[in-house]
Amino acid sequence: PVVAGSRSRVLSTIVMATAATQVPVKEVPTKPIDGQKTGTSGLRKKTKVFMSDNYLANWVQSLFNALGDEVAGQSLALGGDGRYFGKEAAQIIVKLAAGNGFKKIYVGKDAIMATPAMSAFIRRRKAYGGLIMSASHNPGGPEEDFGIKFNYTAGEPAPEKITDKIYGETTSINTLQMADIPDVDLSKVGVTTFGGFEVEVVDPIADYLATLKEVFDFGMLKAFVTRADFSMVFDAMHAVTGPYAKAIFVEELGAKPESIKNGVALPDFGGGHPDPNLTYAHDLVELQWSDAGAMLGAASDGDGDRNMILGKKFFVSPSDSVAMIAANAQACIPYFKGGLKGVARSMPTGAALDRVAAKLGLPFFETPTGWKFFGNLMDAGKCSVCGEESFGTGADHIREKDGIFAVLCWLSILAYKNKDVPVGGQLVTVEDVAAEFWGTYGRNFFSRYDYEACESAAAEKMMDHVRSVIAASPAGTKFGAFELATADDFEYTDPIDGSVAKGQGLRFVFTDGSRIIFRLSGTGSAGATIRMYIEQYTDDKARLKEDAQVALKDIIKVALDLSKLQEFTGRDKPTVIT
Numbered sequence: 107p108v109v110a111g112s113r114s115r116v117l118s119t120i121v122m123a124t125a126a127t128q129v130p131v132k133e134v135p136t137k138p139i140d141g142q143k144t145g146t147s148g149l150r151k152k153t154k155v156f157m158s159d160n161y162l163a164n165w166v167q168s169l170f171n172a173l174g175d176e177v178a179g180q181s182l183a184l185g186g187d188g189r190y191f192g193k194e195a196a197q198i199i200v201k202l203a204a205g206n207g208f209k210k211i212y213v214g215k216d217a218i219m220a221t222p223a224m225s226a227f228i229r230r231r232k233a234y235g236g237l238i239m240s241a242s243h244n245p246g247g248p249e250e251d252f253g254i255k256f257n258y259t260a261g262e263p264a265p266e267k268i269t270d271k272i273y274g275e276t277t278s279i280n281t282l283q284m285a286d287i288p289d290v291d292l293s294k295v296g297v298t299t300f301g302g303f304e305v306e307v308v309d310p311i312a313d314y315l316a317t318l319k320e321v322f323d324f325g326m327l328k329a330f331v332t333r334a335d336f337s338m339v340f341d342a343m344h345a346v347t348g349p350y351a352k353a354i355f356v357e358e359l360g361a362k363p364e365s366i367k368n369g370v371a372l373p374d375f376g377g378g379h380p381d382p383n384l385t386y387a388h389d390l391v392e393l394q395w396s397d398a399g400a401m402l403g404a405a406s407d408g409d410g411d412r413n414m415i416l417g418k419k420f421f422v423s424p425s426d427s428v429a430m431i432a433a434n435a436q437a438c439i440p441y442f443k444g445g446l447k448g449v450a451r452s453m454p455t456g457a458a459l460d461r462v463a464a465k466l467g468l469p470f471f472e473t474p475t476g477w478k479f480f481g482n483l484m485d486a487g488k489c490s491v492c493g494e495e496s497f498g499t500g501a502d503h504i505r506e507k508d509g510i511f512a513v514l515c516w517l518s519i520l521a522y523k524n525k526d527v528p529v530g531g532q533l534v535t536v537e538d539v540a541a542e543f544w545g546t547y548g549r550n551f552f553s554r555y556d557y558e559a560c561e562s563a564a565a566e567k568m569m570d571h572v573r574s575v576i577a578a579s580p581a582g583t584k585f586g587a588f589e590l591a592t593a594d595d596f597e598y599t600d601p602i603d604g605s606v607a608k609g610q611g612l613r614f615v616f617t618d619g620s621r622i623i624f625r626l627s628g629t630g631s632a633g634a635t636i637r638m639y640i641e642q643y644t645d646d647k648a649r650l651k652e653d654a655q656v657a658l659k660d661i662i663k664v665a666l667d668l669s670k671l672q673e674f675t676g677r678d679k680p681t682v683i684t
């Protein structure tokens with residue numbers, strides 16, 4: 107008899123049992139599939155690609171191979187953002203988990219679990235790790251994208267040492283260890299056992315809600331949300347946060363059911379692009395810029411980790427949002443009442459947070475793009491609040507960015523600042539919170555220009571050109587009215603484990619603190635997406651409320667000129683501006 111784990115023999119017809127779980131296992135022969143490289147946030151491809159041959163199974167088996175003996179007897183969690191193919195994919199993954207020696211798998215009901223909820227779940231249940239079936243904010247459906255990512259024991263996105271290993275395994279894989287068990291009914295909460303293997307279908311909201319209740323004062327929030335003069339609107343974009351928003355904002359906090367827009371999660375997100383920014387969340391933007399706008403407007407993405415915060419006719423840039431949350435956290439949010447341990451932002455993110463750290467005397471870290479870089483800092487107790495310009499905000503309650511957390515932070519700030527305002531009085535608004543912040547710290551105007559789906563070769567050429575500009579530009583070089591302080595290709599040495607991440611973005615830092623940064627996206631699924639990040643600081647009181655596009659006009663021109671972006675890509679304007 108052969109037991110699972112001895113992968114040297116390919117025996118497709120012989121059914122065996124794993125020693126640990128006594129589940130019958132088939133060894134199914136397979137062949138490597140090109141291009142299963144795991145990017146910034148897992149593997150993302152067209153849904154049809156994922157549905158073809160053993161595409162999904164190969165990657166998952168490669169992951170289990172990469173993890174090796176560690177997985178035997180462990181429990182795994184599984185869920186996703188509800189996109190097309192998720193339920194079928196879950197059945198395949200359950201069989202692979204059983205076939206590879208896991209003792210138990212938790213599956214979110216209907217194969218649903220938002221990314222931050224998964225991170226919370228892994229931590230609360232002490233699961234070995236979790237798989238999230240999502241392509242985040244990319245559209246879903248048979249013609250669109252599917253994806254899968256792995257989160258590790260602390261609930262954090264898989265570190266590079268694992269993702270690199272997975273890729274290695276995908277290039278030599280020859281066998282799938284599939285348990286020979288029937289499909290499990292994922293529509294009902296409960297436990298099913300197969301020999302020594304257990305499948306537990308769980309409520310995907312309960313554990314997450316329990317974690318959020320440890321962070322926020324739900325009583326104070328409820329008192330505020332149910333005020334007659336308060337209104338909020340949350341746009342779930344037909345993605346996974348619909349049911350979460352209903353449970354948390356409506357059922358727990360008493361918001362009106364109409365506060366949730368596009369709250370029914372759909373496998374194709376209603377044909378939309380579930381990315382909470384000014385371009386794709388246009389319904390919400392239109393509403394908030396109309397007279398019917400709510401005091402707080404918010405949206406989240408496909409899998410619930412991103413967020414956008416709006417006031418009435420007012421946009422809070424994510425770089426500002428994390429800084430404003432950090433500045434107000436200790437006073438407004440119980441979890442932070444002892445003060446923050448430290449704060450962190452990704453390199454391209456606007457530098458408002460740096461000023462908060464300086465003023466509050468907090469350790470500050472500048473990491474490469476990608477949430478995974480925050481995890482080590484948090485595990486080492488050096489970071490409480492962190493965020494990215496890419497609409498990600500979070501804290502060390504979990505190890506993922508957290509869309510609903512960000513909304514609850516803003517609700518907490520508003521609730522606290524309005525605690526002494528009588529109903530019908532002049533409420534402190536989102537815009538007031540921002541104005542107060544800028545008045546204290548000055549304002550870092552920030553904007554990002556995205557050029558999506560460019561030809562890859564053209565994008566690479568442009569980046570090479572920018573590298574040559576860096577090489578030829580010593581400190582003191584003038585770019586328009588801006589004098590260069592330093593320019594480089596950003597490199598990060600993790601202060602905890604000493605690992606080095608190179609090539610993380612081409613940046614120009616000017617003597618007045620202004621910055622221009624170029625990066626190629628690590629999450630696109632077609633061609634190359636160029637991201638150009640622009641930042642300029644002012645403490646001129648008369649300019650604090652200026653429109654960012656107006657304030658940044660000159661430096662944007664400098665960036666376009668120095669990169670020759672238009673010449674290389676043939677694009678005369680970006681596809682998305684945030």
Ligand code: G6P
Binds near residue numbers: 478
């Ligand atoms: C994902 C990660 C974020 C990261 C973003 C960058 O959303 O979770 O942490 O900021 O990707 O995406 P990009 O397309 O700019 O590489």
Ligand code: ZN
Binds near residue numbers: 221243407409410
């Ligand atoms: Zn996401």
